[in-house]
Amino acid sequence: MSAFFAVIRRDLILAFRRRAEIANPLFFFILVVTLFPLGVGANPKLLQAMAPGVIWVSALLAVMLSLDSLFRSDFDDGSLEQMLLSPHPLTILVLGKIIAHWLVTGLPLLVVAPLLAIFLGLPEQALGTLLITLVLATPVLSLIGSIGVSLTVGLRRGGMIISLLVLPLYVPVLIFASNAVEMAGNGLAVDAQINILVAIFFMSAVLAPLPAAAALRMSVN
Amino acid sequence: MSIIPAFIVRFYHKTASPPFFYNLSNKLLPWFTGIFLILLGYGLYAGLYLAPTDYQQGDSYRIIYVHVPAAWMSLFIYVVMAVAGAISLIWRMKIADVVLISSAPIGASFTFIALVTGSLWGKPMWGTWWVWDARLTSELILLFLYLGVISLYGAIEDKRTASKAVAILALVGVVNIPIIHYSVQWWNTLHQGPTVTKMDKPSIHLDMLIPLLVMATAFKFYYAIAMLQVARVEILIREQNTQWVKKLVENK
């Protein structure tokens, strides 16, 4: 257990010392959301209808772009080798890294997303649901993404491939999360979507570190 | 090991050896080709000529004899790949790696065929080439899953590592396919108007069903033929330094 927390602590210190890395996905997220009104026109009705989708698609892309930092530097400087040699189970260490990654990239989205939602004219009654879906689903994005990034960390140009590997797996999250926000905006009940997101969250928290650890062992060879 | 009967263990080790697989496929291929041609011939004749015309869609429904089997194959092959991936990860069976990676392009092609025929069928039915129908959308995402496997395998230089990577990916994919499928259906029922008819009819006339099943079986044999042929080449490339391949080349 101490190794698990040590990994989280170390990654948080590292993130703090490379502050730009925290900021970049966040700026990207804000920028993409800003581009939509410029692209489709500032019709309030249209923007309001598109808001849940726009926010969720942008969040998806922002998390995906940040994935590369999850294992890249560990792979390059040999820290990953040392983690593999540790007598502690690799899945636990990987889970620690994913949690740290979420704290650094997912959590800031939680703060900014409601603000952007208001800019897009999302009804206030949907803001609570938006936050709940973000809390439940952004960790899932980090968890599923960890599999894709561990498969490609050994490649020099893993960037484009990772989107092909990860984005199709993000589809259920996108559908349920943005749908929940949309329904909440129309004043409808969203229990079903939230329950499904909870199920997806627990399932990926338990399952995703396993293939991620296996893929890391394969990448270091 | 003792719980598993000895003959199964022996059969397993035999099949797992590349030369045995190569020779076996050599013997199987002509049979498979024959069966495939017979089934295909009958299936096409029955489907395009014998089966009655649909009272709603006219003759345009006949594209299901390609579309539906192709869609079935697209799922079936992904499951085969995942099973092969599991076998290769657990039992380190070389042949499983070969089966997995040889299947991927074939599966992707079937998925592509299912998409194209689906959209061809959509034109007379819906008046447009593409509708965000649940099945077509699932099929499209499945195509991306296939492309992911193919491009990951291509990107990793060391083929042993690449085989392991795609095995992991195929397993992750197969766990996700039902979730994706379910979520897309959910999304579809919420966003789609009621005007679009579902592609599958709950009740299908027996005269229409039999050719469909025959075609589906024919497609399975076609897959076996195509996969074995790709696999044979792959085995020869991977085993090019072994005695049996060198002997094979000398005898040619």
Added chain:
Amino acid sequence: MDVVISQNMVLEAKELSCIRDDRILFEGLNFKLSNHQVLLLEGKNGSGKTSLLRIICGFREQDSGDLFWCEQKIKDSEYFSEMAYVGHLDGVKKELTVLENLKMSLSLSQKGRYSIDQALETVHLAGYDDSLVQTLSAGQKRRLSLARLLITKNTLWILDEPFTSIDKSGITLIESLMHEHIVAGGMIILTSHHDLALHEVDVQKINLSLCH
């Protein structure tokens, strides 16, 4: 103090082989390493020294044969809590301080013979505790990764070219550390272009250029 080095340990390789890019690097490789012994891997560049080391670390899978730690396959044994590896990559984070790096290594493993302070003193890095690793020279980084060997519990050291990018005094330092480890009952597997100056130590040599 020597309790942290386990006695009566044996690492045994049986009929190991490794194929890389359709080329047989080595096959039918056997060795047996016990406490107080050094195994030196020799051979030309590309003869598979690093590949063999990475197989011994469990990073790479051998194409046939097996490795045994006390008669158990290494994956099923206590092997990974008994070994430490220093490779081409230092395995330290350049944005962390020397102390933070060593503490991390400690939490990934178990406490060893030296305290962090003693280890830093031994590798001539005393006083660098709070320096960021990116301010250290290549030689200092190398010595920092050696300090990791001292502070964690381990019996077997696996060293890939430990003498690169290090000056004369560094070489003497590594040799004295190795000597001490062996005398205390440890085992070492290493590759090196440099002639070893280890006196009264049981050194086995394997030349991989001859292992076909």
